[in-house]
Every structure is written in structure tokens, then in C-alpha cells.
Amino acid sequence: MDRDTQISLTVIRRLPKYHRYLTELKDKGISRISSQELSNLTGFTASQIRQDLNNFGGFGQQGYGYNVDDLHRELGKILGLDKRYTAVIVGTGNLGQAIANYKGIEEAGFKVVSLFDRNPKMIGLKIRDIEVRDIDLLEDYVRENNIDVGIITVPKEGAQPIADRLVKAGIKGIWNFAPCDLIVPETVIVENVRLNESILILSYFLKNLENK
Amino acid sequence: MDRDTQISLTVIRRLPKYHRYLTELKDKGISRISSQELSNLTGFTASQIRQDLNNFGGFGQQGYGYNVDDLHRELGKILGLDKRYTAVIVGTGNLGQAIANYKGIEEAGFKVVSLFDRNPKMIGLKIRDIEVRDIDLLEDYVRENNIDVGIITVPKEGAQPIADRLVKAGIKGIWNFAPCDLIVPETVIVENVRLNESILILSYFLKNLENK
DNA sequence: AAATTTCTGTCAATTTGATAACAAGTGAAT
DNA sequence: ATTCACTTGTTATCAAATTGACAGAAATTT
Numbered sequence: 049m050d051r052d053t054q055i056s057l058t059v060i061r062r063l064p065k066y067h068r069y070l071t072e073l074k075d076k077g078i079s080r081i082s083s084q085e086l087s088n089l090t091g092f093t094a095s096q097i098r099q100d101l102n103n104f105g106g107f108g109q110q111g112y113g114y115n116v117d118d119l120h121r122e123l124g125k126i127l128g129l130d131k132r133y134t135a136v137i138v139g140t141g142n143l144g145q146a147i148a149n150y151k152g153i154e155e156a157g158f159k160v161v162s163l164f165d166r167n168p169k170m171i172g173l174k175i176r177d178i179e180v181r182d183i184d185l186l187e188d189y190v191r192e193n194n195i196d197v198g199i200i201t202v203p204k205e206g207a208q209p210i211a212d213r214l215v216k217a218g219i220k221g222i223w224n225f226a227p228c229d230l231i232v233p234e235t236v237i238v239e240n241v242r243l244n245e246s247i248l249i250l251s252y253f254l255k256n257l258e259n260k
Numbered sequence: 261m262d263r264d265t266q267i268s269l270t271v272i273r274r275l276p277k278y279h280r281y282l283t284e285l286k287d288k289g290i291s292r293i294s295s296q297e298l299s300n301l302t303g304f305t306a307s308q309i310r311q312d313l314n315n316f317g318g319f320g321q322q323g324y325g326y327n328v329d330d331l332h333r334e335l336g337k338i339l340g341l342d343k344r345y346t347a348v349i350v351g352t353g354n355l356g357q358a359i360a361n362y363k364g365i366e367e368a369g370f371k372v373v374s375l376f377d378r379n380p381k382m383i384g385l386k387i388r389d390i391e392v393r394d395i396d397l398l399e400d401y402v403r404e405n406n407i408d409v410g411i412i413t414v415p416k417e418g419a420q421p422i423a424d425r426l427v428k429a430g431i432k433g434i435w436n437f438a439p440c441d442l443i444v445p446e447t448v449i450v451e452n453v454r455l456n457e458s459i460l461i462l463s464y465f466l467k468n469l470e471n472k
Numbered sequence: 473a474a475a476t477t478t479c480t481g482t483c484a485a486t487t488t489g490a491t492a493a494c495a496a497g498t499g500a501a502t
Numbered sequence: 503a504t505t506c507a508c509t510t511g512t513t514a515t516c517a518a519a520t521t522g523a524c525a526g527a528a529a530t531t532t
Binding site: 294295296306310311313314318320321322323324325326 | 507
Binding site for chain 1: 272273275276277279280303338339340341343345353354355357358361362364365367368369370408409432433435439441447449451452453454455456457458459460461462463464465466467468469
């Protein structure tokens with residue numbers, strides 16, 4: 049395994065899909081799979097799958113294929129599923145609450161330990177047993193509890209200031225739902241969920257349906 | 261403008277970002293912009309921006325650049341913002357409710373006219389003035405009201421059956437929040453929001469921070 | 473145990489996407 | 503009016519990503 053060569057983002061973005069299908073296969077009790085079968089499932093070509101996986105090591109065996117359990121575990125490790133991270137959600141609007149209730153976060157190894165909002169009506173409430181705290185306490189809380197990740201679900205205008213505060217308080221990563229590009233030091237990881245862009249893509253293709 | 265050549269998905273996925281920055285520029289009252297300035301904003305190279313835009317027509321002028329209002333309007337048209345579509349949300353859990361309250365949907369020209377759920381406790385309730393109906397009524401409602409888009413926010417297991425029913429009822433597009441790959445006829449547009457994959461990417465990079 | 477099939481890892485070829493370069497317009501300054 | 507700086511559209515070049523091909527190893531069949 050060559051730890052020096054940078055693996056392209058294009059490859060990395062395919063990994064979760066491999067992992068998802070391997071979870072399904074595992075649940076079905078299937079113990080081995082070939083790149084061709086994975087191709088049928090995922091839609092990627094068999095060649096591409098073999099190349100992708102080989103970026104991280106030779107997990108397969110000639111004449112046999114890949115062992116589902118092993119590959120699932122290895123991909124899990126690559127994706128950091130063997131790690132546990134703490135997170136806070138900033139913004140307890142509809143989206144913030146939905147994310148607080150979203151099980152996928154736990155499955156990915158993240159534990160949401162506090163929510164923050166500036167609305168006095170929200171402060172003190174509990175969402176799924178997680179307390180909502182005053183946004184003024186954000187920096188202290190993040191610092192004192194060594195929080196790894198901030199999840200930003202505030203409106204666009206508030207997102208950058210919140211990001212700045214999280215960064216100052218020592219956050220390692222941000223899961224950003226606000227429709228803007230956050231400016232952070234390059235040591236801080238930002239992963240964006242672009243609902244606005246996603247729905248525009250849908251709109252684009254719907255419109256193009258009509259042109260045919 | 262060459263309507264025959266297929267424009268690559270890579271290009272299309274960049275359009276919403278252009279549009280977003282043009283909205284901001286317009287709001288600031290800025291009337292002209294060069295590809296270089298757009299590059300500074302978006303992070304794409306000026307060359308790439310000019311190439312992207314030229315897929316759809318020559319919107320710029322040598323020595324001047326692009327007129328913000330014009331380009332904004334043209335990109336809006338390309339993205340289908342001049343069209344109005346009706347939508348229903350299937351699944352009124354936390355995510356479904358958050359989406360029902362999400363303003364970006366309207367901004368993209370979509371109008372959510374009904375929600376559907378199988379939970380009797382939800383049926384008859386109103387979320388943001390939109391009624392929640394029994395899932396059994398889904399097909400009839402979609403057919404009778406000529407619904408364009410179905411938004412799927414049900415758990416993974418229920419997503420494909422719902423997609424099948426929507427397709428049968430004549431839906432044109434699906435905005436899918438369930439973590440699975442829907443199988444639909446190729447005439448039906450599917451745009452996925454992959455929260456599970458997004459957070460795994462964050463996890464990947466967080467883990468890789470440590471390895472350095 | 474030999475022959476055949478299967479399937480990976482890897483390298484080469486091809487395709488796609490991004491960047492660079494530049495001729496030709498345009499507007500502003502003098 | 504002329505010059506100069508600017509900026510697009512477009513072509514040429516370069517880089518990245520995908521696909522194809524195949525040797526060699528393992529598993530399976532005969």
C-alpha cells in the first residue's frame with residue numbers, strides 16, 4: 049500500500065457505494081463476490097472497481113474474487129468506521145432537528161453530544177435526549193469537550209461566522225448544509241451537502257426532458 | 261448553440277454554483293463580471309468557466325466580460341428556473357418534514373402540494389399548510405393532479421416500492437433521499453441526495469488527518 | 473493430476489476533462 | 503483617432519480518469 053501517493057477524490061467518492069453494497073451482501077450471507085458481480089450491482093465497470101480497490105491494497109484473490117466480510121471490513125477501516133468522533137449541531141431548525149434524529153450519523157461513527165441555537169425558545173429543550181444550548185456557549189463547549197465535528201444547519205448568512213467560531217475553538221471537520229462555500233484553514237475538513245444544487249440538477253434534467 | 265451534443269454531467273453539476281454566485285452579485289448590484297473574477301469566487305479556473313458557459317452559448321463580450329443580469333437569467337433558464345413543477349413528498353419523518361419546510365424547493369420552482377405517509381397518526385395533519393394524505397391514495401393523487409416530481413424520504417426498504425408506484429402513476433422525476441439506487445425507466449429522472457455517503461467522506465478525511 | 477475456467481492485479485490504450493495559449497473584439501484613456 | 507489594457511471564444515496541449523487487455527494464479531472440473 050502506497051501511503052504517499054494521493055488518492056483522487058473521484059475514487060474516494062465511490063468508496064461509500066462499494067461499502068454500502070458490501071453491507072447488503074454481508075447481510076444476505078453472501079461470502080464472496082467478483083468485480084464483475086460488483087459491477088452489476090454498482091454500475092461501475094469491473095475494471096474500474098479493481099483499480100479503485102487496488103489503490104488501497106490487493107484485497108482480492110485470482111480465481112476467487114473478493115471475500116465479502118474482509119472487503120467490507122477493509123473498506124470500513126479506510127472510511128474511518130473504526131473511529132469514533134464527537135459532533136455538535138449548530139442550528140436547530142427543521143433541518144438541524146432532522147439531522148439530530150438521523151441514524152446514519154451514528155452508523156458512521158459520529159456521536160452528536162450537543163445542539164446549539166440562538167433562539168431562547170429552543171435553549172434547554174432536548175431533541176432525542178440531546179440538550180440544546182445557547183450559541184454563546186459554543187466555543188467553550190467545543191474546546192472543553194474536544195469536539196471533532198461541527199454540523200452547520202443555520203441559514204446561509206450565519207454559516208461563515210459559525211464556521212469561524214468552530215475553527216477558532218479547534219474543530220477538525222465541518223459537515224455543512226448551508227448553501228455557501230465556507231472559508232476555513234486547509235487543515236480543517238469541510239464536507240458540503242448541497243440541497244440547493246441537487247434540486248437544480250433535477251430541474252435541469254426535467255426541463256431537458258421537454259426539449260426532446 | 262449546439263443542441264445535439266450531449267453536455268457532460270461534470271459541466272452541468274457546476275452550473276448551480278455559477279448561478280448561486282451570480283445571484284449574490286446581482287443582489288449586490290454588480291452589473292458586470294469577468295471569467296477571472298468568477299474564478300476567484302468559485303475556485304474554478306477562468307478558462308474552465310469560459311468553456312463551461314460556451315457549451316450553452318456565447319453570453320460574454322470581449323473586453324467587457326459577462327453582464328451579470330443576463331448571465332444570471334440565462335443560467336436560470338438553462339437550469340429550468342423558468343418552469344414550475346408540482347411535487348409530493350412521500351414520508352413525513354423528520355427529514356420529510358424538514359424538506360417540506362425547505363425554502364430552496366420553491367426557489368427552484370417546485371411546489372409541494374401534498375405529503376404522504378402510512379402512519380395513521382400523521383394522516384390529516386398539515387405541515388406548512390400542506391396536507392398529509394394516506395399513502396394508499398398516492399397513485400390516484402399523482403395521476404389526477406399531474407404531479408411532476410416525487411420526493412422520497414422514506415426508509416431504505418420502502419424506497420424502491422414507492423418509486424415503482426410513482427413511476428406507474430406517471431411521475432417525471434424523483435428526488436431521492438433514501439440510501440439506495442432506485443431502478444426506474446430511463447425516461448424518469450432521479451437525483452439522489454446521499455447523506456450517508458457524504459458523512460462517510462467526512463469520516464474518511466478525518467481519519468486521514470490523523471495519519472499525517 | 474491435468475485441463476479448464478475463473479478472476480485478479482497491472483499495464484497499455486483510449487477517452488474525457490482541464491488548462492494554457494492566443495487571435496480578435498471591445499472599451500477606456502490619452 | 504490611436505493606443506493600450508482587458509476579456510472572450512476557441513483551438514491546442516496537457517492531465518486525469520476510464521476502459522481494455524492479458525499474464526499469471528487460484529479454484530474447479532474432468
